[in-house]
Each structure stands twice: as C-alpha cells, then as structure tokens.
Amino acid sequence: MAGLEDLYREIILDHYRSPRNKGSLETPPAHKTEGFNPLCGDEIVVYLVLDDNDTIVDIKIGGQGCSISQSSASMMSAAVKGKSVAEARKMMASFKAMMSIHESDIGGDGSEAEIGIGGIDASDPAELKLGDLEALRGVVKFPVRIKCATLSWNTLNQAFEELSAG
Template sequence: MSGLEDLYREIILDHYRSPRNRGELAVPPAHRTDGFNPLCGDEIVVYLELDDPAKGDDATITDLRIGGQGCSISQSSASMMSAAVKGHTVGDARHLTRAFKSMMSIHEGELGGDGSEAEADGGTVEPGELPLGDLDALKGVVKFPVRIKCATLGWNTLLQGFDDAGG
C-alpha cells in the first residue's frame, strides 16, 4: 500500500464526497462556532443544538450540522465526527474527542511534533461509550504530521462549541 492510499482510505474519500450532516441550523436555538486552520485556510463551522445546555455533560446533542470548506481530511473528519456524536451526550462526545485526539497526538509526539494536542489528557484514554468506528480510518494521518491539524480541526471546533453553548 502506498503512502497515499494509507492516508486516503476509501471511507475518508466517501465522507469527503458525501459529507454527513452537512448544512446549517437556525441560530438560535443552535450555537454556531467557527474553527480555522491558519496554516492552510481551512474553515469548519459547527452548528450545535443541545436539549438543555444547563445539563452540562449530560446534555444531549439533538442536532449538529457542519459547514465551511477545506481539504478531504478536515472535511471527512468533521463528517465522521458529526455522525459519531449526534444523538449522544456532551460527555460522551468529549470522551470520544479525547480518544480521537489521543490517536492523533501520541504519534505526533513520536514524530517530533509539538505534542500540543496531548495536553491535559496525559495521552491515555480508556475505551469510551462511543466507538471510534469509521474514525479509525483516519489513523493513517499520523504518518503525515502536517495533516494532523486538518484532522483535528472539526473536533477542536466542537469542543469550542460546547464551551460557547455552555454545555
């Protein structure tokens, strides 16, 4: 398998060509959060609707939409993320985010990256409520360090969205 096919698994290209939960939600009641990758100009917009933001981690993500534009890695990762967390609680989504970023960051450290993605988790994550599922296909990204920021853009935007929404 060439390096390219390692990076661009079929499931990634599928999410890129047919992104899940693509679109917008009315704000309010939804919250809109914009994420930028200043290096390449990619943008992810996360529209987040919670049943009751006051419930914190127990709030349920009743709806989620992804907007913006970017490369296949950033867009497919956000698409997979949306499919994985929609209908689940904020707490579960946070846990999955940690697991995903850990999958990216452990290798980032090994590859001599700055490891900044690993902050606060110590790099170890117990199995969560939500399986990585399709997201496992993105682990090839770690062999391409400059693309890790692409893969994590949607997730960082989601975390920011939880903070913005008070969830």
C-alpha cells in the same frame, strides 16, 4: 515512507464525497461556532443543538477544506449526534490521543505506536470506540495534516466551551 493509501482510506474519501450532516441550522435555537486553520485557510462551521439533558439532538457542518478536514468533520458529526456532551468529550479525548500518540512517533520507523501517553492507550478498544474515525489513524504519518483532522473537533470543543459559559 507512508503511502497515500495510508492517508486516503476509502472511507475517508467516501465521507469527503458524501459528507454527513452537511449544511446549516437556524441560529437560535442552534449555536454556531467557526473554526479556522490559519495555515491553509480551512474553515469549519459547527451548528449545534443541545436539549435540556445536554444531548446533541442535531448537528450540521458548514465551511470548506481539504478531504481530511471535511471527512473528519463528517465522521465527527455522525459520531456525536444523539450522544451527550460528556460522551462527545470522551470521544474527543480518544480521537486526540490517537493523533498525539502517533505524533510522538514521528521520526521513528513508521510503525504504529502501541505505547499510550498520559495513561491512555489508543490501541485499546475499550478506550477507543471511534468507528469510522479510526480510518483517520493514518493521518499521523503525515504530521502537517494532523491539524486538518483535528480542526472539527477543536471547533466542537470551542462550541461546548461557549455553551457552558452561557
């Protein structure tokens, strides 16, 4: 049985108590996308400003939710700010791989899986440069909370889709 400390690392609680890039941006020029977790009612609002080179020049996070969804959104905003959309998408893939690899390990002995899925090895530092986001690794031991951790990324992905669709 995974303990609470596996889930609530200190850095997660730090992001929860002092969320980075919290707030809103004027739309336009910012693009606004809302994401919902219909199971628990968590809401994430992503405000995004891209420049002509598809660089994320500004991002703000609104909405409300539990410590996992809010800290994940805070960490995400800090990680992608100043990065290109392509780089952010790579991080998104790495983050979701980290979540899904462990998801496949549910019911196992609870040790961290080292086997990659789809050719991505989440334990390989070359694939994962997630920084603070690594702290969310423990979430996968609590399967019902994975959706909390991925909500902000799914919302960001939706924002990218909306922007590329024009």
